[in-house]
Amino acid sequence: MKADPGRIASIARVWPPELRLVLLFGPDDSASRDLAGQLVAGIAPETLTEIDGSSLKHDPQALVAAATSLSMFGGRELVRVDGLDEAGLPAVEALLSAPAGHPVVAVAGDLKAANKLRQAAEKHAAIAACAQYEATLRDAPKLLAEMAAPLGLRLERGVAETLFASAAGDRQVMRRELEKYALFKDSAADNPQRLDADDLAALGIASGEAELFAPIAAITTGDVATASDLLARLPDGTAIPLLRGLERRFVQLIALRVEVDAGRSPDAVVEGARAIFFKEKPIIAKALAIWTQDRLRRAMGEILAAERAVKASGGLADVGAHAMLLAMTRRAAAAARRR
Missing domain, CATH: 3.40.50.300 (P-loop containing nucleotide triphosphate hydrolases)
Incomplete structure (x- = not known):
């Protein structure tokens, strides 16, 4: 039934x-x-x-x-x-x-x-x-509120949309994030607590995700100057969150690029896709036009290798990861110029 x-x-x-x-x-x-x-x-x-x-x-x-x-x-x-x-x-x-x-x-x-x-x-x-059907950003308030209620979390305005966008609509990721914030706030169904933007920043949604949107956008669109400046400003120990955020972006691009290769324009593919934050649509559309499947596969391999190096060497490997990401950005810039 x-x-x-x-x-x-x-x-x-x-x-x-x-x-x-x-x-x-x-x-x-x-x-x-x-x-x-x-x-x-x-x-x-x-x-x-x-x-x-x-x-x-x-x-x-x-x-x-x-x-x-x-x-x-x-x-x-x-x-x-x-x-x-x-x-x-x-x-x-x-x-x-x-x-x-x-x-x-x-x-x-x-x-x-x-x-x-x-x-x-x-x-x-x-x-x-x-x-189960894919949710959109419009569904975020109701969806996240239903997830948060049993944990005793009451979401302030804009929190649901931020969590939805940072998780790219992945419900398992959103639930893990809410569980993390419930522990942080010591909330429960019989001890409800409010969750606001300051709480998100306090546990790293700013440094772990949202703060990384800008360097990820610069890397994937070939903006060398911006990427170089932003990478230099990142605090030590952020290589792993950055690499994982970039990995998720490339996984997203790989899936969307299939439709581009089938003949649709990047703009049309992005407009028709679900779970893309509206502010990121032009960035993702620009990246889609630059990154072919071969380039994406190469980049994914480099990201995984860089993450292994960081884990093996600790924070000292952040420098190597940043150098690899700048080289990746320059390749994206060169590809954009050839279009």
């Missing part, structure tokens, strides 16, 4: 005895995984059995075996399946035909309407099938 996130939240509190499987799917994989994590946390099993969904194609009975196994410790068990797809339908059918056992939570990809697994799940009364 079809279910919405509210229904899944209630299942996390009390798993109905007639329910055999929760299937989470849709274009927003981070939302599906976030909900799966909330189910695991709510059920709090003593034993969690994890299964690779692709393995069920060759061994459909593995799901039944896991769901009906005897508990070694006598406590509640839960089975989690990641990467379930249409090839796993026989395993799901076998599960439904078997005697009732442990609850099963499965995360699938973007199952289309014609997908047989999705169709079967949405019709069967013993399955809760919940589709």
Whole structure:
């Protein structure tokens, strides 16, 4: 049967005895995984059995075996399946035909309407099938407020949008950030606290994310002078946050560049994309025009190598990372001039 996130939240509190499987799917994989994590946390099993969904194609009975196994410790068990797809339908059918056992939570990809697994799940009364769609910046206040409420956080104006933009709309990242701020504020459902821009800055949203938007923009658009100035101003120990922020930006560009290579303009691709902060749209569109897939792959390799060097050598490696980033910026500038 079809279910919405509210229904899944209630299942996390009390798993109905007639329910055999929760299937989470849709274009927003981070939302599906976030909900799966909330189910695991709510059920709090003593034993969690994890299964690779692709393995069920060759061994459909593995799901039944896991769901009906005897508990070694006598406590509640839960089975989690990641990467379930249409090839796993026989395993799901076998599960439904078997005697009732442990609850099963499965995360699938973007199952289309014609997908047989999705169709079967949405019709069967013993399955809760919940589709997850990508949120936009407009959804941020309601989405973040719902995440923050159980943690005792009340978000001041603009906080939700800042967190959403810094996490690029990734719900798992947003939840981890909110949990961090709940610890910082010592908040709880029975001890609510307000979260404002000063709190974000106090725990590093400024130095860890937002403050890095400008150097990331300069590096990816080939602005050598600005990148050189901003990198020189960064305090020691910021190489890792910068490299990881840049890595996330390149992952985003890799995904968007597919559409550019298919013939769409960078501006059209960015306008049609979700979870892009409006102030960053022209920056990302400019970067899309510069970075080809080959350049992006090379840059990703350099970033990963630089991060390993920083971890191995400590803060002294920040200088080497900054030198690599300046060289990367100069290549982007040269590519921009050749356009």
